[in-house]
Amino acid sequence: PRKIIIDTDPGQDDAVAILVALASPEELDVLGITCVAGNVPLDLTSRNARIVCELAGKRDVKVFAGCDRPLGRELVTAEHVHGKTGLDGPDLPEPTMPMAEGHAVDFIIDTLRDNAPGTVTLCPLGPLTNIATALQKAPDIADRIAKIVLMGGGYFEGGNITPTAEFNIYVDPQAADIVFKSGAPIVVMPLDVTHKALVTKARNDAFRALGTPVGIAVAEMTDFFERFDKEKYGSDGAPLHDPCVTAYLINPDLFKGRHINVEIETESELTMGMTVADWWGVTDRAPNATFMGDLDSDGFFALLTERLARL
Numbered sequence: 001p002r003k004i005i006i007d008t009d010p011g012q013d014d015a016v017a018i019l020v021a022l023a024s025p026e027e028l029d030v031l032g033i034t035c036v037a038g039n040v041p042l043d044l045t046s047r048n049a050r051i052v053c054e055l056a057g058k059r060d061v062k063v064f065a066g067c068d069r070p071l072g073r074e075l076v077t078a079e080h081v082h083g084k085t086g087l088d089g090p091d092l093p094e095p096t097m098p099m100a101e102g103h104a105v106d107f108i109i110d111t112l113r114d115n116a117p118g119t120v121t122l123c124p125l126g127p128l129t130n131i132a133t134a135l136q137k138a139p140d141i142a143d144r145i146a147k148i149v150l151m152g153g154g155y156f157e158g159g160n161i162t163p164t165a166e167f168n169i170y171v172d173p174q175a176a177d178i179v180f181k182s183g184a185p186i187v188v189m190p191l192d193v194t195h196k197a198l199v200t201k202a203r204n205d206a207f208r209a210l211g212t213p214v215g216i217a218v219a220e221m222t223d224f225f226e227r228f229d230k231e232k233y234g235s236d237g238a239p240l241h242d243p244c245v246t247a248y249l250i251n252p253d254l255f256k257g258r259h260i261n262v263e264i265e266t267e268s269e270l271t272m273g274m275t276v277a278d279w280w281g282v283t284d285r286a287p288n289a290t291f292m293g294d295l296d297s298d299g300f301f302a303l304l305t306e307r308l309a310r311l
């Protein structure tokens, strides 16, 4: 299996991404989960990550606390989407498994140094603060990263927190800039893809019909999420952003994209955090990321449902 570190700010969609990974030991070996401030503050993302591990019956997963604020800006959170706890919806017990000792950033650095180069994949599902801090503290790790497969950004879809910026990149644009300039191979799941991963009523029913604690909790999470989305966008269902990352690692054929240049706007207040994606190749800037643009959404939800059934 591929060794991965999931860097996350759960978040209902983060939770589903984590569950899918933990349900897929043949493909994915989750070395650790590193938490960051994003959807909600760090104490809650650290709590929620452990709730999710316990829901999956995997109390032995190492969960680390990381950075509690972006590199150079005030933390912006998204309770308006995810609720007060970040994981509103299901009624899940408070976690009893302890946090792993040490800082998430040190865990990322040590893991990359202790494993052979090109064997550890990073999966950021939130603001890129932990990853950028690790790259700043230990520049040697850039060459050791197999791949960074992240959820963030948007191009044709625009933004979801400002007209031009997606939440994860907007919260810490400087961190995103460091990551996109790092030279590590990057795969991006932008809103252009995740807005095709809509939890329709039928897909939500399929989760619930699993009849297991995991299936029911996921249905309740996506129900909560959806309430917000219908009101705000009038769409068929809520976009299930973060599971695109773990689904890609299991079956990349579900996705289509282009290897292009992507730069992050870090200066303009108007377009702060925009992912400036050279989709049409109109600059001579070197490609630094595979930017996804299309998804087989039925295949994606079939994979999710099949994996969640294993827990």
Ligand code: BDR
Residues within 6 Å of the ligand: 011, 012, 013, 014, 039, 078, 081, 125, 126, 151, 160, 166, 167, 168, 241, 242
């Ligand atoms: C991203 O922001 C968060 O609200 C979600 O968990 C996802 O990672 C979508 O813009």
Ligand code: CA
Residues within 6 Å of the ligand: 008, 009, 010, 011, 013, 014, 039, 125, 126, 242
């Ligand atoms: Ca997230």
